[in-house]
Amino acid sequence: GDSVTQMEGPVTLSEEAFLTINCTYTATGYPSLFWYVQYPGEGLQLLLKATKADDKGSNKGFEATYRKETTSFHLEKGSVQVSDSAVYFCALSGGDYKLSFGAGTTVTVRA
Amino acid sequence: NAGVTQTPKFQVLKTGQSMTLQCAQDMNHNSMYWYRQDPGMGLRLIYYSASEGTTDKGEVPNGYNVSRLNKREFSLRLESAAPSQTSVYFCASSGLAGGGELFFGEGSRLTVL
Numbered sequence: 001g002d003s004v005t006q007m008e009g010p011v012t013l014s015e016e017a018f019l020t021i022n023c024t025y026t027a028t029g030y031p032s033l034f035w036y037v038q039y040p041g042e043g044l045q046l047l048l049k050a051t052k053a054d055d056k057g058s059n060k061g062f063e064a065t066y067r068k069e070t071t072s073f074h075l076e077k078g079s080v081q082v083s084d085s086a087v088y089f090c091a092l093s094g095g096d097y098k099l100s101f102g103a104g105t106t107v108t109v110r111a
Numbered sequence: 112n113a114g115v116t117q118t119p120k121f122q123v124l125k126t127g128q129s130m131t132l133q134c135a136q137d138m139n140h141n142s143m144y145w146y147r148q149d150p151g152m153g154l155r156l157i158y159y160s161a162s163e164g165t166t167d168k169g170e171v172p173n174g175y176n177v178s179r180l181n182k183r184e185f186s187l188r189l190e191s192a193a194p195s196q197t198s199v200y201f202c203a204s205s206g207l208a209g210g211g212e213l214f215f216g217e218g219s220r221l222t223v224l
Contacts, residue, residue, distance in 0.1 A: 034212075036213075041217075042217060042218075043115075043201055043216050043218055044154075049212065099156075101153040101154040102153050103152060
């Protein structure tokens, strides 16, 4: 079945550091890929998405490119802020009304 | 803009007790979902409803039942709670067939003693 594997955390960074969170997937067909973010005490919210190979999703300074050849969708941000501290989830949709989520990566940014 | 509303936000149960988690969305979405979130395991799908009048099992349905009461409401019932059901439960909805963007509620933290 469809599945997502993302790098384990926790990740601790200083402000203005570069952030990368790796995500790889296994799926039949051509899934859509997503990054969701969960701030403390809140539900998940969509950060960005890509629906086909080579698409780049971007939002709030975060970017991720759908790489079909490496089955990856790594999340990057060039200069993180304290407000980026959150749990980040990679997810995929295989077109059957369901999303499959990775385990989540906790990111803490120190001032 | 309420979005997805879940109640209660916190609940403590004793083993064997029953309870229902309520979820309502005001975005006219067709699809609704119940997930549980456990440390190190991400979100796992319990049940989903692709459209009003239909429900289907997800990854971890055992010990749960659901009701799609109408297009707005999707409830999750624990008939006989077990400590293994201690978790944070999230309801979500989606307006696009095939998954698309999910909109989540704030979560319900359930502890079973």
